[in-house]
Every structure is written in structure tokens, then in C-alpha cells.
Amino acid sequence: MAQKRSAEPLLWALFSIGGTVAALLVPVHLFLFGLAIPLGWLEDPGHARLLALLRLPLARLYLFVLCSLALFHWAHRFRFTLYDGLQIKHLNEVVFAFCYGGAFLGTAAAAYLLWNVP
């Protein structure tokens, strides 16, 4: 008999894995494309190279997993931030839908984009 049918342990597991992935990989991605390349500290790899990299199935899988897990990390953490910070536990269902719904939409967007790389 499993734990009482609650989604909480699985949601926490997603949050946890997402948080680890985000901690390990998001800084470098944001640093490169948000700061280093726009500010000219590092050379822009160029459209051609990036498209070639994007075409690799493994690269697309990597990006999908990274984006999806990071979003579910945000969803879980932000949900509790809204509960504790704004003390709006009575809006339970709304907060839940907004957070995980948002993560799900982002995941779907990532899937759509990465599936349709020309």
C-alpha cells in the first residue's frame, strides 16, 4: 500500500531534480547568452553554428529536459512562496493551477519548438 494518494512526494521529487539541474546548468546558459555574448566578452557562435547544434537530437533532448525540469522547480517553489509570503492558502486551487499549469505550458512550448527544428 503506497502512501496515501498524494501528488506531493512526486511534485517534491520534480522540484528537487529540477532544482539540481537548474543549479548546475542554468547559470552558465544565462551567463553566456544573457551577459557574456551581448556584452562582447565572448564571441557570438553565430546562427549557423547554433542551428547545427540544435539539430542534434541529443542537444534537443538536453534542452527539453533542462527547460522542463527548471520550470517545474519554479512551479513548486513559487507555489509555496505564494502560500507563505502572501498567505493566500485559501486560493489553493488557483495557485496550484497557475504554477503547475504554467510549468506544463512552458514544457509544451519547449516540446513544440524543439520538435520543429528545421
Place this chain on the structure above:
Amino acid sequence: MSEAPIYTEYHPRWYRAKISTYWWLGRWPYLKFTLRELSSIAVAFSVVITLFLIRAVIRGPEAYGEFQSRLRTPWAIAAAAVAFGFVLFHTVTWFNSAAQAMVVRVKGKRVPGAVVVAANYAAWLILSGVVTWFLLGG
């Protein structure tokens, strides 16, 4: 435990302080905690930027060039810098709490917390190097 504390009915003279909405401003550890939690927004922001970047690459060189010039505007740089600060904060707080959250045992002996933390940082550096090399060099 979903039953309400039953003593409330019978003791209206007990004083219960209200918790302020700004409880987290009251003490530095609470503020640090709240900033850590808010860092998740920066993580989500990074994902969104990445998705827009992927979309720009898919759309072709002009779209990519236009997106790059948008990233070069002062507002974009400022936003990226702030987000990067928060994302770094997430990384540091995540790794530093790894030792508390996980007890790793090798051959029955508990691995010291500092080693677990150091391993996380090492993995971070290595992976960052690999990603950079893959994207820019290789």
C-alpha cells in the same frame, strides 16, 4: 492532521499574535530564505529567454540577429544581470544545503558534509565548462 486544535473553543482569553504579511522582513535569515525562494523566478526567466532564443534560431539568421540586438539593450542586460545574481544565489544555497538534506554513506561510513558540498561545486564547474566548450568552441 486536519482537525482544528480543539482548545480554541474553550479559551478565548489566550492571546494569539497575528502574523504580519511582512513576517519575512523581520529577521535576516527569513529575508535570505525569501530571496532564495524568489530566485526560482529568475530560473523561470532564464528558461523563457532560452525558449525565445531557440525560437529565434529556428526562424533564421535575421530573426536571430534581431533577438541578439534585443539582448544587447541596457534593459535586457540589466535584467540578465539581476537574474544571474539570483540564479547564482540559487546555486550556492542549493549546494550548501545539500549536505543537510542528504546523508551519503560509503562502506558504512558517513561522507563528511563538506565533501558532498565540494562535489556539487566541482560538478557545477565541470558542466559549465563542458557547456561553454560545446556552444562556443568544439
Place this chain on the structure above:
Amino acid sequence: MAETIVLEVSRYCPERDTEPTFQSFDVPFRKDWVVLDGLNYIKDKLDGSLSYRWSCRMGVCGSCGMMVDGEPKLTCATFLSDYVPGPVRVEPLRYFPVVRDLVIELTDFMRKLKHVKPWIVREEEKLLSEGEYLQTPDELDAYKQFSMCINCMLCYSACPVYGLDPHFVGPAAIALAQRYNMDSRDEGSRQRLDILSEHEGIWACTFVGECSTVCPENVDPAGAIQRYKLTAALDAVKSLLTPWGAK
């Protein structure tokens, strides 16, 4: 060297007041005195109506927990010399209902301790004639830290989640559950997991970590809770992937 130090003590008389007020007392400053000594001086010499709990005065009973300058502390272990020149603000433990002055209502806490089944659970008890349950020093080490809790409730006063929602089971109760979960003699993990898997169990915790910071016995309840979450999550994943499993 100052002769006296001021203690600003929270007073609340339910028959008279609707909310607490502060009363200032001049207390002799001795460098070996703790806040509890100051309170005892007030009660002995200045105002006998001051109400507060204390017992062992040496940091093992967990009775004298109060807020000292906004931090949850054992008043028998908090030296006045650390607060010179003062004043030192003494209030009842935060997030608990106040019965009177510095005395808080702790029935909720006691109930939660019992709620997690803090005893060795066995599917089948050994016969007395078979002797004790044996345990190696390494097996003892696995849970010893969590057994050091003195039930002082400082961790509940440090926990904003408990402050915002008193239904939360709380750090000490979960650490106590872990003390038994990790005891090699115990077979009750499954039962405790079912109890603590509710939303106000371990999942309400957001790892603020202040509970471990204020704990006078280094129990590290935050660590206990995070490890418990990991165990529960792995258990949930396993039962998701293998629903035909025996348990």
C-alpha cells in the same frame, strides 16, 4: 562594569488585558547570570506575579524557552553579559498562544509528538525470554542525533511555516519520527510515513532551516525533514513504477 541591566518583560494578564504589554525591571548585572537568573530575581524581589516556566536551569529539561531580543532561546543558557548594556527584551515563545505573561499553551505540541507514534513499532514483539533487541554502535549512530531533542519548542518558534499554519506537524515532531524510523529495532516506518505524508506533514516544510539554527541540542530537525522527504519521494516513485509491489 554596569551594576544593573534592564529586562523588558512581556506581561499579559488574561483577566485584565486584551494584549501583552512590556514592563521594565532593573536587575543586578552579574557576569555569570543568565536571563533566567534575572527573571528569578524579578519574581523573588520585584514582582512576585510574574509567571514563567523553568526547571533544571542547566539546559536539559527544555522548560525555559522564551524569546530573548526576538530570538528563541533557553533562558537558562543565555547570558546577560551577551546583551550588555541592554535592555533585554523577554517575550513568550513566538507562534504559541499566550496563557499568561511568559507562559505559553503547548497542548498542540504535545499532541503532535504523540501523533507520530514515537515508540518502537514491531510487527511481532520478541518474547522476553529471547532477550533484548541488539544494536551496534553504528546502528545507534544512525539515529542518535535525533534522539537528543529536549522538547523545548524553540524550533517551533523559529519556524515561519508553523507560525503561518499551526496545523503543520513541525520540526521536533518530524525529527522524533525520524529518530524511530532510523532505529534498527523499529518496523514502523510505513505507518509513520502514512501519517506524515499528509499536506501538513513533511510536505508543508519549505526548508527555511531556522529550526536547526536555534536548536540547543544540535538535533538538526531541518536535515531530518529533508532526508524524510527524500525517503518519501523515492518511496512514491518506486510505488508508481511498481504498483504491483507487495506493499
